[in-house]
Each structure stands twice: as structure tokens, then as C-alpha cells.
Amino acid sequence: MTKASETTLPAKWYADAGYDAAWVHDQCRLEWGVESVIKLARERVDGSRGGFWRSRMSEHHLKRKGYGSRWAMEAFFSGLKRTMGSTLTSRTPSQLLAEAAFKVLAYTLRR
Secondary structure, three states, X not given: OHHHHHHOOOOEXXXXXXXXXXXXXXXXXXXXXXEEXXXXXXXOOOOOOOOOOHHHXXXXXXXXXXXXXXXXXXXXXXXXXXXXXXXXXXXXXXXXXXHHHHHHHHHHHHO
């Protein structure tokens, strides 16, 4: 997350349950100013959710924020990697970003 934030910051940070932690929400929202949308890994035994931001990650909230569309993203990246390859050959961060953008553009135009 920190390495990705050095290059660019999105408006929203979508993540699966592997990133479900209060510190992740805090870092996204308080340090970077990015809205975090993260599925809960687990709830407490009594059904409650701990943490200020985690308590707001209900199924209704996630659906309203578009979280359930992961399959579309996975299908896009699968096709992108099959068609354009899964590696980048550039060395500097700006060149890596440009190369990735060109691959996405070429794949999108090809579709």
C-alpha cells in the first residue's frame, strides 16, 4: 500500500478482506485522504464490528459503493494479461506507469 501511494492515490481504495484492519482504514482516510472500501474479514462473536471505520463496512454500504463488481475487474485484468503479457520491462516509476497505461489503452482499443 505504501509503495503504491508513492506513485498515485486513487479517490477510493477497494480491497478484499485480507486488508481488513483498523490501521489500514486510518492510513487511507486520515493520512492519504482516500476513502477505504474494504470487506470485513470477520465480526466479533456478538456480531459487532470493532473500529470506527470497520463498523461502517456493512454489506449494504459495500454494495452501494460498488464493491460487488470485483468479477468485472478480475475478468478485465485476466484478459489484459493474456493478451498483453503480465510483465513490464521499464525501469523507472514514470516509465512503468506509462508502459502500463499504453498496455491498458491498447487492450481496451483491441476489445
